[in-house]
Amino acid sequence: MRAHIAVLPGDGIGPEVSAAAVAVLREVATQAGHVVEFSEHHIGGIAMDETGEPLPQATIDACLASDAVLLGAVGGPKWSDPQATVRPEQGLLALRAKLGVYANLRPLRVHPRLAAHSPLKPENLAGIDLLFVRELTGGAYFGRKQREDDAAIDECRYTVGEVERVVRRACGLARRRRRRLTSVDKANVLETSRLWRATTTRVAGEYSDIALEHQLVDSMAMLLLTRPSAYDVIVTENLFGDILTDEAAALAGSLGVSPSASLGDGPRGLYEPIHGSAPDIAGQGVANPIGAILSAALLLRHSLGLDAEADALEAAVDAVFEHDELTRDLGGKASTQQVTAAVLSRLAGKCRVAA
Ligand code: NAD
Ligand code: IPM
Ligand code: MN
DSSP states (O other): OEEEEEEEEESTTHHHHHHHHHHHHHHHHHHHTOEEEEEEOOOTHHHHHHHSOSSOHHHHHHHHTSSEEEEEEOOOGGGOOTTOSOOHHHHHHHHHHHHTOOEEEEEEEOOGGGGGGSSSOHHHHTTOEEEEEEEOSSGGGTSOEEEETTEEEEOOOOOHHHHHHHHHHHHHHHHTTTOEEEEEEOTTTOHHHHHHHHHHHHHHHTOTTOEEEEEEHHHHHHHHHHOGGGOSEEEEOHHHHHHHHHHHHHHTTOGGGOOOEEEOSSSOEEEOOSSOOOTTTTTTTOOOOHHHHHHHHHHHHHTSOOHHHHHHHHHHHHHHHHTTOOOGGGTOOOOHHHHHHHHHHHHTTOSOOOO
């Protein structure tokens, strides 16, 4: 198998964690006899420093020519002036739109060895196995924005088609899991949520084997803390999904271990840990690389169709947790590079050369 991966390290800890993801992908490719090429491109603050734009055309072209895109993180205090009209985060949003990746998959499991770092009691952690499907290219993130001296507007707009396609994706994923779908909205207040709820009810109705329930987002925020193991696939709009997935990530012990896959209609996807550029620890070599490494596993599975290799990489990460080879956010002393080396050594000999 041959593949080309566009790597966008970005800002802060982005380059540190994306280097870890590239290292494990290289190891998988070498072991399994695949030819995987990587090319690096700028996005975010570093791209603004180089070109004045957070998403240069050369980066867009490289991503569109790739089989998959691996991203670190964007943003940081250097580019966070509230008066600024150009921001690193705009580059990420524009990239998601250009790639048409409307479904953002954010899986969450809690490894028993990390339970001590979760804010929840161990008995509430048992059996958590969630898959968030966050709508990624619509809603308030992409609506009309307006600023006046004493007022501001962020328009939140959803079309039926935008809701349909992400709900279909969520239903398809639920079919391969426990067949339970929870749709999260704020239909008691927002018109967009009433459209969301009606569309979800209709689309999910076509999947007779899937049990659908609706939750209001405020209540869902509470339920994630009180009954997290009761849920399977959770589908929601862009902004609610952003907030709920950071909350849920904390259950697993650290924001640093949560991966994501952003998918559209084709095989090409965008893969990034859900955390940001972590300016408070950038450059210290202590960032947790697991979120980026597990994003690489999702890349193998969803863009390259290498399920066995993805499974092997996830098993290697579990083995690293089991042996307490952990970064500071999880109470350990290991550096980013040491954890990456630990994953590489647990992966040794675990991927077979394809016949
Ligand atoms: P953040 O996710 O960067 O950090 C939140 C906290 O979690 C910090 O204390 C940080 O040290 C810690 N943390 C995050 N990732 C970690 C890791 N891998 N290992 C260990 N600790 C980790 O959120 P923030 O501080 O609110 O945002 C900082 C910048 O990142 C902002 O500019 C924001 O816009 C940007 N951001 C980018 C992305 C992205 O590129 N996908 C995502 C979220 C935030
Ligand atoms: C994320 C981030 C981004 C988002 C920001 C940086 C634009 O928080 O990927 O979760 O809100 O989508
Ligand atoms: Mn976020």
